[in-house]
Amino acid sequence: MTENTVTNAVALRDNGPGAMVEQYREEYAALVPSHVNADQWIRLAVGAIRGNRMLEQAAKTDVGVFLRELKTAARLGLEPGTEQFYLTPRKSKDHNWNFIIKGIVGYQGIVELIYRAGAVSSVVVETVRANDTFRYVIGRDERPVHDVDWFGGDRGDLVGVYAYAVMKDGATSKVVILNRQQVMAAKAKSDSASGKGADYSPWNTNEEAMWLKTAARRLAKWVPTSAEYMREQLRAQAEVAGELPSGAAPTLPVPQPPAAIPDEDGGGDEGPIEAEFVDDEPTGTDWPAAAQPGSGARQ
Template sequence: MSTVSQAVEKAGEGPVKIMWSRRAHFDAIAPAHVDVEAFLGTAAAALYSNARLMEAATTSPDSLITAMLECAALGHLPGTPDYYLTPRKAKGRWRILGIEGYRGVIERMYRSGGVASVHVREVCAGDAFRYVEGQDDRPYHEVGGRGQTGADFFGEKGNRERGEMVGVYAYARLTTGAWSRVVLLDRNDVMAAKASNEGSDGEYSPWQRLDAGPEHPELRGRSMWWKTAAKRLEPWVPTSAEYRREMLRASAKAADLRRSSLPPPPADEVQDAELVDEPTEQDSPTHYSPEEVEEMS
């Protein structure tokens, strides 16, 4: 039996069992919106669907737990496009490396409640592009082919006219209506980020994924270009659920301060008054006849 098959066979008593034994730890770290059973379920599904990943989790369960703890802290589900579980080999031993996807980074921005829209896009050599910092709110970017038809824009000719990726940018529209700072990275910036990623040249690295298919190797690892730009945007926009909670706390505190600054309402006071009885028939004014009135006048 191969090493991979043995790892899958032992999974019931190995990494999956270890994951569930740490349930309380994940529950304590994960934000309120994360269901811990779903969290553990997606991780188990990722292991069962990938024999190499299961082998890595079996030989190095500590690397699995480390990745899942990071995933829980970020508020994602492991083994999804928000947060990948990837097998990596180091010193002849398989282990797991957790990687937050670009979708996860953007999801945290939206989850904050302070971001209305996020824009991340690669720039290719054949694209029309313009951005002047301090003058333009956001980049002008014309993507794809030229011409009047859909084939000119989306067809093979249009795709090939784009050429290789030379840069990437990211910016956001805040819920206040303001635009965030625009983040621009050229190819050298992206390659420096790639070099700092462990195992980025490995077979299982998303940097090696043909995101636009085998016909367009020039777009290899495009999602990682997007992620690199989105990560650089993080310091300029809110990116966590704690931001929303802080906004609610600040609003509640401001309301309390407004209420405390108002003068107190006037207390109910009893005014001094003379009590008057209802008039009786005896107290009623006397009625005179017209003749008597004439005599008195």
């Protein structure tokens, strides 16, 4: 590679989305919560883009959208480009169906926010597969009993997911249990799973993580102070809307209080998070026979 080629490559990199993140380093550092290492956060954001040509090109399509998505991650205190906060390419009608960047809070991000609320000592979010043993009777059992033969070979297909929190006083929160039909209903509400750019959606690249996320989001309703966090996030998103016009070099706003769990990944695909929660945990008959609560059956 000639010296001129290297110089041109560095110039392109330094004028790209990664350079924009570096340019607004101080503003992002002011947005992240105090417990987050701002320098590490910036390195993760820049590395996620510079290490993925598809993401870098999508960020270039509309750098304002990209920086706005990073702003959400910063205010949440979540790590961009990880399972806390995915950065995904999404085709946009407003950009002639070219890819732009969309940020998606992952299940690890939601669990982090639940812990940060300060009311829980532990959070359990697990998927259930057809060959597992799963027992839980509503009104009788405090917590599910989930036995897995880790060394027995294939656990089978995903059949369900559950989540609960243990509070600091030792009490157990409401146990959230979802079967495949309910998870697929949540997936159907997200255009990221089937719309343009679906190949890059976590629903299609990391399906099990999205099952976990669906349960974790529903658990958040039943954890003390989660409603306060959700109200703060809705207020924060209202402030964010329209701040970064398409194609413009954005000026990030003054620091705001930390926010929490945002909408589902579609930026409105499912509406406010509270609209997703329903008291529809399945009874034993909703589960496949191999993993019925209370069945104790192992295959």
